[in-house]
Amino acid sequence: MTADGRSIGQPATARGQKTRQRLLEAAETVFGEEGFDRASITAITGMAGVAQGTFYLYFPDKKAVFVELVRELSSGLRRATAAAVEGLTDRMEIEERGFRAFFEFAYSHRNLYRIVRQAEFVDEEVFRWYYRRLAEGYVAGIEQAISAGEVRPLDAECIAYCFMGAADFLGMRWVLWNDRLPPEEVIQSMVAFMRHGIDARPAPEAAGGE
């Protein structure tokens, strides 16, 4: 990755873009199924249907395509979440829609967990970047909601990591281990727990069950 956040190997032509995208999609499957160490560039180009030499027009080596894949998954997840909450202003509604978008993203990117977790051992910098980048957007949203009196005055970064961790573990429990979206009652419990946890506005049901 470059310092200004621009993706490496970003080609100028539409056809080049498409080839690069095919390589990244193949890499997502190969790294997810084989793991970084056992994955080969040959397997990636084979699955992408391009000549092995073509790979090097886009990425210098196996690690470079892996790092770029983590960055693409990060921006894909952030785009999916942003689209899901577009136009919403209520923080609690934003949280709920955002969690649902995360579970759906993990469900449609079945190797997301394996790839992000491998990143810790392949390139710790991009692993930390992945979570810090997600946290940044979260912190900004929570701080705004605190200023607006919508959310209790808690440490915004703490809440961001609590929410990300809770979503990550529920996604692991249901999407990764059980190959399905979390059941609706689980999502309802999660949302109720989080809403009560941060909501600053007294509500009639604030002390009762859902």
Added chain:
Amino acid sequence: MTADGRSIGQPATARGQKTRQRLLEAAETVFGEEGFDRASITAITGMAGVAQGTFYLYFPDKKAVFVELVRELSSGLRRATAAAVEGLTDRMEIEERGFRAFFEFAYSHRNLYRIVRQAEFVDEEVFRWYYRRLAEGYVAGIEQAISAGEVRPLDAECIAYCFMGAADFLGMRWVLWNDRLPPEEVIQSMVAFMRHGIDARPAPEAAGGE
């Protein structure tokens, strides 16, 4: 591991126990620093100060000592948490002390994160067992508190995974990345968020800040 949960290679004599413990402590350092693939039995026996042949009196191979290490870390964490909350009956106080015990355990077992996360790729069964075993105790405690009217009637397993995920991510953020326990204000925010999130009892400060 055996089906009845008994540890493998558990020796009968006190001296044997001590050697086994030395091997596991060395394995914790070697697997944490080198990673499973690069770690060698020679490095483990060298650090433990025992002959290489001695290793095989306790463990059949590298994977066996790794799996046993994950199980020992799990029981060590559960023992530390149980000791920290001994005699307490208030669920919120139990949660707070439990989180503090977890952060302290992670701080004194600096390779905990790297080892548990590697487990996903070394032996997925023991990786899932690690979190499921932690969740079990949690679920039982939360269900009891729900029955007692102390905790809102939410899905107990959902809350257990939310809490474990939140603690895991805050531990990653502070203990793993910053080499320190989370600052007191972060712990206070976490506890306030979780308390409001599940507490069924109306409290005067329920809608305010901490």
